[in-house]
Amino acid sequence: MSKLTDSLVYAxxxxxxxxxxxLPERVALKGFEVASDFVWWRRGKSVRRLEGNLTRxxxxxxxxxxxxxSKRGMRSYLRYWCETFRLPDLSAEEIVERVVVHGEAEFRQALAAGKGVIAALPHLGNWDLAGGWACATGAPFTTVAERLKPERLFDRFVAYRKLLGMEILPHDGGAGVLSVLGDRLREGRFVVLVADRDLSERGVEVTFFGEQTRMPAGPAALAVRTGAALLPATLWYDGPQLHIRFHDPIERPAGRQPIVAMTQALADVFAETIAAHPEDWHMLQRLWLADLDRTRVPVG
Incomplete structure (x- = not known):
């Protein structure tokens, strides 16, 4: 990305x-809805990819x-951005009022056990608003963020999320990131990881909606190494409110490949909620191995 493009994106x-x-909230949301309909109507690369994913x-x-x-999906995606831009101006009380939580008692019980908790979630709903809810209700957490370009845009998102109470580690931090996450869990703290798309190409191969893809090994690996509870968490919109559901913990199974089995179990939970609320799954990138293989240039 050139310096000029960097500057334009940041601006x-x-x-x-x-x-x-x-802007008044209703005006802002309506503006983003109109913008999403225009993007959807143009049927660009992101919209076509979203539709390709939704066919699965x-x-x-x-x-x-x-x-x-896909039209409802783009509206949900642009709603996420509108809410994210406005989130720093909400009080803790206003954030809590916008969120409905299912399974909160089990989540609090896992935190109180003092062995650490990992919440693994897909790109559903608004994970920033969900994170704001956690911080506002006494559960600040550490998470990993994909590094954005330009760099100062990434820095701005980090600063904004820190303001809400999150600790942000860059995805490209290497082994040091896993070390920090492990330390936080051994201290009995809370870690949140978006876990439905593998950015490393070294993830665990799973079956997802009947086809093969890769998902990050990190959540399951950290649970195995530290003994922390691994809780799938899913999000969806219902009218003006965001719903968060903490599912039952993924237990470590017997056998020689617990990380593979636990990651597949996460994929199964994710699929259940995505199937129920597909319009809130903001997956605008290639995900399945069959699609990724088509982008590779043949050798020889």
């Missing part, structure tokens, strides 16, 4: 952040049903 985000925060979730859907589903 666009900065302007959006400033303007959206000053809803294989029985007609082309028109799939198009309408």
């Amino acid at each position: 666009a985000f900065a302007a959006g952040w400033a303007v959206v925060r000053k 979730v809803r294989p029985e859907a007609t082309p028109e049903e799939l198009r309408q589903l």
